[in-house]
């Protein structure tokens with residue numbers, strides 16, 4: 603049997619297999635509230651050992667994209683409960699990805715009076731989709747004040763508490779792909795002169811404090827984080843490669859001290875081997891590896907020893923019975939890119955399963 607299909611157990615995290623469904627924004631949360639259709643979608647994919655949900659806003663300022671869910675009010679908590687119940691009935695675990703979009707967003711996607719915020723007042727190049735005016739330039743965000751930083755951290759803490767109330771087994775902080783947490787790490791986006799900017803330790807402080815406070819509120823075993831070292835997604839300009847390496851060297855060691863459940867790496871070809879090795883050396887708990895894996899390469903990655911678990915995105919998107927297809931060596935459906943972010947069931951819950 604393939605390693606990925608075997609049960610997983612490490613430091614109290616037990617899963618029915620080594621296969622993780624990667625977080626994927628699908629924009630079906632009309633009014634930013636999780637609904638029955640989303641519960642059906644996740645339940646269809648609950649053959650995974652662990653599901654990580656789509657990016658979910660911890661606070662109204664984090665709703666940069668149209669129709670993404672939140673976890674900051676009671677209606678959203680109750681909406682998510684339908685998903686966690688449905689997934690648990692099928693024996694999978696489920697973590698909620700907390701995604702604060704930061705400077706990536708638009709006022710047309712935010713509630714009236716809610717500001718677009720960032721580490722600094724540096725606007726992202728490029729455009730973003732809005733339901734009302736279609737593609738729009740990213741506006742300039744407002745730089746968080748010292749008090750604003752504390753409120754943002756508190757937002758993550760409350761969101762994590764809400765996630766536990768909604769029945770999630772834990773939360774994943776989205777520290778990847780150019781959203782707020784990663785915006786703090788990048789010296790081209792973060793030009794703060796206070797203790798949250800200016801050097802590696804200061805730029806990492808927002809993440810470390812958020813992890814510490816979330817872990818002490820809900821338990822370190824319920825906290826994971828996603829990183830995408832060396833990625834420039836979200837108009838993050840590349841910075842000195844030694845500094846990038848040292849940033850993740852520092853973070854992996856700090857997060858190991860806190861003792862969180864996992865680090866999830868969204869890999870890309872620019873990550874040097876030494877960064878993988880350093881993260882593995884520094885962080886003893888679970889590491890999840892994602893991006894471009896096939897069941898075969900994922901199996902190899904598990905044997906090589908960097909990854910404890912492997913995650914798949916588009917495979918799960920297009921194949922509700924992804925795990926069964928691996929077991930049967932069946933062919934996979936191909937994803938329909940046109941319906942990734944559309945508002946309804948088409949291209950969402952209607953992918954075929956094997957007979």
Ligand SMILES: Cc1cc2nc3c(=O)[nH]c(=O)nc-3n(C[C@H](O)[C@H](O)[C@H](O)COP(=O)(O)O)c2cc1C
Pocket residue numbers: 624625626627628656657699701776778779828868892893894895913914915916917942
């Ligand atoms: C439609 C879509 C939405 C995504 N949304 C998110 C997201 O909300 N959070 C995140 O961390 N990654 C997101 N990703 C990235 C995936 O988690 C994953 O890293 C990527 O699909 C590569 O893995 P794959 O080759 O197995 O598809 C998204 C990917 C896709 C295809």
